[in-house]
Amino acid sequence: MTGFRSLPDRAGQRWRRIFLVLGAVVLVYALAAPLTSLDAAQSAGLPLLADKLWFRIATIIAMFVVMASAWNIIGGLTGYAAFGNVAFFGIGAYTCGMLVARAHWPLFLALTVAPAAAAAFAALIGVPLLRLRGHYFAVASLGVSVAVGEVIQNLEMGSKPVFGGASGLFLPIFRSDYRDLLFFYLMVAAGALTVGITWWVLRSRFGYGLIAIRENEEAASVMGVNTTAYKVAAFALSAALTGLAGGIFAQWNVFINQENVFPIEYNIQMILMALVGGAGTLFGPVAGAVALQLLIQFLSGSLPISADLPFVPADARPIVAQVILGLLLVVTVVFVPRGVIDFFGGQSRFSLSFLRRSLRETSV
């Protein structure tokens, strides 16, 4: 994960400014539109800009913003290819679920414990795992996420499942007139928190230490960075934020089981989002999460604007969507290996010469 920075030239700066303004406009609209579903707004005669479907998609997008940005702290900044962050999502979800459903805690108290549990688990496994590098760390973290999901589903005590077993865990429905609105803003707040923390990390001594580890771990250690402590802290921070998203998801979705809070494909999706957007940058993972999640929803036909794909019968559509996603993955990796943010913001990345240089650098 080296050499991802480049200073933008003037054309690049103009593009960057245009995209920032566009992004801000879209963001303001996305954040304000749900308010039109309030009774007060409706009685004032405002048009309804957000329906149930919109809330669902927007909340999922915000959830992936949290996950991709949180992954960015360990994967993008520290350079450790964590492939098992979904474990922390699941642990956060189950912690919140157990506290709310079994111990009858209020939601917001449970939401403070969920990240702590995920972070504690990350610190625990991080000490041995973060001694591994490269593929070994990636595979080991992937293994942990598979194993944790299996243990949570199957753990029994006195032949009674501890965490609800294979039938999953039901949470009491959160009573509020504006449930959809509440969970949307909760997830957006988690996203803002994640971006805020990343912003702080990027400017702190801690963040410089992480980047030093990414660029050259031995050199960082020689310079006096306590590499073990830094890596474990970054892993735990990433886990805490992912766990927070999991906790919110648990109460929002009301029902959790191994399949919906430990899906292996989330591991891949959050990494892909961060990489497409630009790993190691502040807004890259955010842009990647929004763009890719919209695309995934569009391809699977969940968006209201979805058009029919040509030559594709309706029943084969989800499968074709997956093929397109795979092709996109391949094309992205081969042609834009530095992420889209860099693509738009750096030196003129639209040029053929850039593409050729990038391919020359990575190919044999």
Next chain:
Amino acid sequence: MGNFAQLVILGLLAGGVYVAVGVGFGLVWGVLNIVNLAHGALVIVGGYITWQLFTAYHLDPFLTLPIDAVILFALGYVIQRGVINRVIRAPLLFTFLLTFGINLIVINVLLLIFKSDFRSVTPSYSGSGIEIGPLVIPYTRLAALAVALLLAAGLAFLLNRTRTGLAIQAVGADRDAAQLVGIDLRHTYALTFAIGAACAGVAGGLISLIQAITPTAGEPYTLQAFVVVILGGLGRVSATVLGGLLFGLIEVFAQSIPGSGSVYANAIAFGLLVLVLVVRPQGLIGRLR
């Protein structure tokens, strides 16, 4: 004690499949430094070729294995030469994601062609086997173990005794030095991946004899190939054979634990994996690299 011997036999038979799946995966990982997430999908492609030839032309499944190998060799060569070679020097996450994308494409194309129905290959002799005391060893599983070991032996011979094999090892050891002595990198990389894919094809043919296959049936095998290769150690065919047989034994013994041993198959496999990685990262008899 009879029970113990029974478990050992079952474990070694289960290990045969893991050897077949592991050798190709280990070769690609060791030489190209690529963890091929599409390996399981390629395995299942081999399974479907065997199934297709068996159901449509009534070919004996074991005779289809060379056909699996040839078709997947060609597919692997094209994938590496056309796509993966272009990002082989990028950070490891990119090849990870790239092979995951290929995995997604292969699985879903299989879904489009074969649907998600379970398919099984059942030749006339699939039910019969050797009886040793209370235990019946199916001929197919025994033959699968033999084929897997032959495959590993053939691969070891190719790598250590032929010019091509030595070129592959040279590229794996030092890319630039290999290029300096005149080895064609692009071709050798493509060849390595193609051989790995061919091994996956043979493994798939064997698997179709042992279990019913679906397009997604290969995913567990990708993960298990990781464990097998790490268990034995990277960089040697013999290490993968050891790792595969050992993994089969561990799996069978873990499942025989009374109570809930069987539901923790993945947890046990990965617990073991993490343990090996932390305590002995070079594997049991591998070379540290």
